[in-house]
Amino acid sequence: MTRTMDLLDGYPVRIEVPVAWGDMDALGHVNNTVYFRWFESARIAYFEEVGFLELLEESGVGPILASTHCRFRLPLDYPATVRVGASISALGEDRFVMRYAVASRAHERLAAEGEGLVVCFEYRRNAKAPIPEALSRRIAELEGGRPPELPPRPGR
Secondary structure, eight states: OOHHHHHTTTOSEEEEEEOOGGGBOTTSSBOHHHHHHHHHHHHHHHHHHHTHHHHHHHHSEEEEEEEEEEEEOSOOOSSOEEEEEEEEEEEOSSEEEEEEEEEETTTTEEEEEEEEEEEEEETTTTEEOOOOHHHHHHHHHHHTSOOOBOOOOTTO
């Protein structure tokens, strides 16, 4: 196992992404917005793995990103390849926290870490929805156990 894979221990879904020339900014390193695209790609791969996108087609219940952030640790440039991991670290009644890591193959270090709050949303009613039990079970299977509960939101 390579060192970059070790850096992604605890992330059950992992993708590999080449850095494109156009990913760089005027200062010659990968632009900060690209990391969020990598997070999105890993998030979608996770959703495919647990059948969330199929659930969306069947029921109209799917994910919507409420917030996200990134901690940049290492500048990257072209040419390069990164591995991006995704995991769910906490579940609530209608939301969950996803965490991400970007590992640089060339540097064998983490280049970025981030989190996103994802809300379960019923698109047909344009309203939040509880996380379906089948989805919670699939997440627990993929994560090797049910992630911890999110604390209740203030005001609830």
